[in-house]
């Protein structure tokens with residue numbers, strides 16, 4: 001029996017990173033405007049770049065990296081209703097997005 005104790009300090013300062021400009025959801029492609037990973041979203045009508053990603057992209061990103069505190073699914077699993085149906089439009093629960101934003105590296 002080995003008794004290994006790892007006392008690595010957990011960095012507690014991951015939070016300010018959301019202010020640095022780019023939304024971490026840019027790491028995934030946008031299912032709405034088809035922007036590629038690391039590219040900004042565009043308005044489909046005018047082609048103008050958007051400062052923030054589409055909500056659908058944030059949802060896709062949240063689904064990829066975070067568990068959902070609301071419906072208790074693991075990362076990559078779509079959110080579902082209490083009856084077990086997927087949410088419409090590939091949406092995720094708001095709490096999952098919050099979770100993703102807080103845990104994003």
Ligand SMILES: [Zn+2]
Pocket residue numbers: 030031032033034035040041042053054057
């Ligand atoms: Zn988009």
Ligand SMILES: [Zn+2]
Pocket residue numbers: 068069070071072073078079080092093096
């Ligand atoms: Zn959920």
